Amino acid sequence: MRLSSKQREWQRSFHLEMRDQLKKFIDRFMGWRSALPALDLLLSSISPKDTLENRLNWLVDLVQWVRRPGDEPAGPRGGHHAWQDGRLRRLMDVLDRQPGWKRNVARTLRSIVRETSALQLLSETGLPRQFGLIHEFIKRISDRVLPTPPDSLQLGVLFDRLFGYREDGTWIRVLEDTTLRRFFALLHFDLAPEEANWNTLPGDLDDAALLLTTQLRVSGCSEPIRSIIKHERIRDLPFFKLSGVLQAALVARDQGDAQSLLDELNCLRRLAAQCGQAVGEVKAHLESRGVSTEVVYQLAFIEAALARLVLLTELAFTPSLPAARYADVLAHLIEQHQARKSVADLVRKNFHLLARKIVERSAKTGEHYFSRTRDEYREMVRRAAGGGALMAFTTWFKSMVLDWHMAGLLQGLAASVNYSAGFVAIQLTGCTLATKQPATTAPALASRMHTLRDPKALEALVDEIATLIRSQTASIFGNLLAVVPIMLMICQARFWLYGGPVYTPEKAGKALQSLSIFGLSPLDAAFTGILLCVSSLVAAWADNWFAYRRIGRSLQADRRLVRIVGVSRAAGLAGFLTRHIAGFAGNISLGFMLGILPELAAFAGIPLEIRHVTLSSAQASAAVFSLGLEVFRTWTFWLAFAGIMSIGFLNVVVSFACAFWIAGRARDLRGPDRQVIYRAVAKRLWRSPLSFLFRPNPPTQEFSNCLPVSP
Numbered sequence: 001m002r003l004s005s006k007q008r009e010w011q012r013s014f015h016l017e018m019r020d021q022l023k024k025f026i027d028r029f030m031g032w033r034s035a036l037p038a039l040d041l042l043l044s045s046i047s048p049k050d051t052l053e054n055r056l057n058w059l060v061d062l063v064q065w066v067r068r069p070g071d072e073p074a075g076p077r078g079g080h081h082a083w084q085d086g087r088l089r090r091l092m093d094v095l096d097r098q099p100g101w102k103r104n105v106a107r108t109l110r111s112i113v114r115e116t117s118a119l120q121l122l123s124e125t126g127l128p129r130q131f132g133l134i135h136e137f138i139k140r141i142s143d144r145v146l147p148t149p150p151d152s153l154q155l156g157v158l159f160d161r162l163f164g165y166r167e168d169g170t171w172i173r174v175l176e177d178t179t180l181r182r183f184f185a186l187l188h189f190d191l192a193p194e195e196a197n198w199n200t201l202p203g204d205l206d207d208a209a210l211l212l213t214t215q216l217r218v219s220g221c222s223e224p225i226r227s228i229i230k231h232e233r234i235r236d237l238p239f240f241k242l243s244g245v246l247q248a249a250l251v252a253r254d255q256g257d258a259q260s261l262l263d264e265l266n267c268l269r270r271l272a273a274q275c276g277q278a279v280g281e282v283k284a285h286l287e288s289r290g291v292s293t294e295v296v297y298q299l300a301f302i303e304a305a306l307a308r309l310v311l312l313t314e315l316a317f318t319p320s321l322p323a324a325r326y327a328d329v330l331a332h333l334i335e336q337h338q339a340r341k342s343v344a345d346l347v348r349k350n351f352h353l354l355a356r357k358i359v360e361r362s363a364k365t366g367e368h369y370f371s372r373t374r375d376e377y378r379e380m381v382r383r384a385a386g387g388g389a390l391m392a393f394t395t396w397f398k399s400m401v402l403d404w405h406m407a408g409l410l411q412g413l414a415a416s417v418n419y420s421a422g423f424v425a426i427q428l429t430g431c432t433l434a435t436k437q438p439a440t441t442a443p444a445l446a447s448r449m450h451t452l453r454d455p456k457a458l459e460a461l462v463d464e465i466a467t468l469i470r471s472q473t474a475s476i477f478g479n480l481l482a483v484v485p486i487m488l489m490i491c492q493a494r495f496w497l498y499g500g501p502v503y504t505p506e507k508a509g510k511a512l513q514s515l516s517i518f519g520l521s522p523l524d525a526a527f528t529g530i531l532l533c534v535s536s537l538v539a540a541w542a543d544n545w546f547a548y549r550r551i552g553r554s555l556q557a558d559r560r561l562v563r564i565v566g567v568s569r570a571a572g573l574a575g576f577l578t579r580h581i582a583g584f585a586g587n588i589s590l591g592f593m594l595g596i597l598p599e600l601a602a603f604a605g606i607p608l609e610i611r612h613v614t615l616s617s618a619q620a621s622a623a624v625f626s627l628g629l630e631v632f633r634t635w636t637f638w639l640a641f642a643g644i645m646s647i648g649f650l651n652v653v654v655s656f657a658c659a660f661w662i663a664g665r666a667r668d669l670r671g672p673d674r675q676v677i678y679r680a681v682a683k684r685l686w687r688s689p690l691s692f693l694f695r696p697n698p699p700t701q702e703f704s705n706c707l708p709v710s711p
Contacts, residue, residue: 122208126336180323238274384478386431394422395618416595423587508623529654539586613648
């Protein structure tokens with residue numbers, strides 16, 4: 001049905017009106033232009049005798065007026081945030097022309113400072129809370145959703161309302177000295193006798209510093225930290241001494257004893273440095289023996305509290321600081337507070353050391369997947385052939401599970417047990433599965449990414465990447481070299497025993513069609529690559545947990561276990577679990593993910609299949625046996641063959657990419673550094689593409705004699 005011109009015009013005006021109303025609603029909700037009164041109304045409507053809630057709301061509106069862009073000339077420094085300096089100068093100019101407004105504004109600001117407390121602002125705002133990760137995560141989410149208390153006596157709550165944007169620290173830091181001095185002069189304008197003690201900030205500053213030293217004593221002397229710092233009594237720990245030295249410094253300052261004050265401040269600086277060294281010692285322990293998120297969180301608080309303590313002592317014991325320094329401190333508090341509100345920053349900080357631990361333990365596991373010599377290359381093919389043979393039997397057992405026609409969840413559990421048993425068998429026999437290696441070899445590469453700007457180090461890294469790709473090629477070749485003939489042998493044996501193939505012709509045709517490159521196999525293969533990476537993370541987490549809890553040593557010394565099996569067998573069991581716990585966790589978790597997730601996806605109506613190159617090759621081999629040699633003349637087979645090739649490629653690439661990304665984040669590998677690696681690999685690929693598939697010839701004797709001999 002066509003609309004008339006009037007109807008179209010009405011429809012267009014209606015849409016424009018709705019859009020304008022929506023923009024106005026969002027503008028008022030966020031506190032932008034239309035939600036704020038004009039400057040004259042702001043300055044003339046405030047009174048120091050108003051309620052605290054009204055005065056706080058007025059101050060929030062005033063800061064929002066300064067923040068928003070306007071027509072005022074930019075400050076002398078210019079830049080993106082220069083208009084705030086211009087608007088603050090305009091505010092001062094208007095107050096200079098209206099002495100009555102200026103008096104009320106100055107007294108209102110002083111009344112807010114007098115009636116509120118800065119203790120929480122100085123000692124807690126921006127610092128990590130010593131809660132659990134889940135509790136802190138929920139707290140940050142709720143802070144983003146729930147409104148703040150309107151009339152709180154804590155400046156920290158008002159601080160959140162005043163500076164709720166990430167750019168606030170930037171524009172405060174670039175304010176001009178002249179503008180800052182005019183604002184500080186406003187705070188002391190027309191000071192009445194009854195307002196002599198209006199500035200409570202110095203007292204709150206001292207209390208905040210004392211509170212921080214008390215919290216540092218509790219955190220630094222807690223059992224998880226104290227047990228790691230060896231050969232130290234509690235009274236000898238630097239965390240324990242901080243509070244007493246700070247109190248002595250405050251007494252010396254109040255008494256005017258300059259020499260004692262200098263000595264105590266020097267002692268306080270030495271203690272803070274010793275606390276930092278103790279934190280480094282604890283981190284070194286975690287790097288070598290495992291990571292606990294509880295300890296990591298305490299370390300994050302200690303580091304942030306030490307930095308805040310240094311800042312507060314500078315403010316408390318320096319007689320006069322320039323106005324720009326106070327602006328820097330305020331900007332620093334804003335930036336820390338914004339980071340403190342960020343959920344992403346919480347996850348990044350709390351799991352940084354844990355991610356490094358995962359990388360390092362996975363790197364140790366992935367080292368033996370690099371084949372650098374011909375003997376190692378042949379050994380890699382041999383071990384991969386063993387893994388392929390075991391995967392053939394795993395595929396056969398899966399076909400038996402499907403023939404049982406159980407309920408979906410039970411069938412998924414049976415398939416999970418089958419996969420897990422196959423993967424654990426590969427682990428215990430010393431064989432390999434090609435697509436599982438990239439998730440552990442990527443961290444091994446990331447552990448070498450310390451000096452990417454050095455051309456020789458970068459070239460060595462590219463050599464390692466080429467070695468890795470050659471090793472993966474050998475592993476895939478070994479897997480397929482064994483899985484195809486072993487699967488055909490199983491099909492032939494079953495035909496002799498039972499008179500029929502593993503797959504009926506109908507199932508065989510569907511199996512080949514499901515592997516087609518034009519179907520969903522590539523997407524399923526990419527998803528399987530993600531699962532391979534996840535299983536490596538589970539393995540590294542289990543290894544870290546086992547090491548941090550010292551399970552191996554506990555089993556070896558457990559009296560009940562020793563009484564049952566003896567000392568030597570208890571030690572053997574502890575050593576066995578220490579060597580294999582990561583593999584057990586990774587293999588069992590991968591098996592259950594491969595078996596359960598397709599059934600859960602089917603329950604949700606999602607067409608998800610697990611596409612693993614070795615398992616898919618075994619499945620295709622069984623289908624070919626059922627259909628006969630004529631299948632080679634059909635497009636179905638060749639599309640399935642291309643699909644298997646894409647499955648192998650995506651299994652390896654996706655799992656490697658995910659693990660490499662995690663390893664790079666744990667190593668603080670930035671975007672420019674990654675680009676350097678990508679360009680170096682592309683250059684090598686263009687110059688010598690076969691070096692990624694075949695081992696280059698060793699240098700001649702004449703040339704090798706010119707090389708430096710390694711010590």
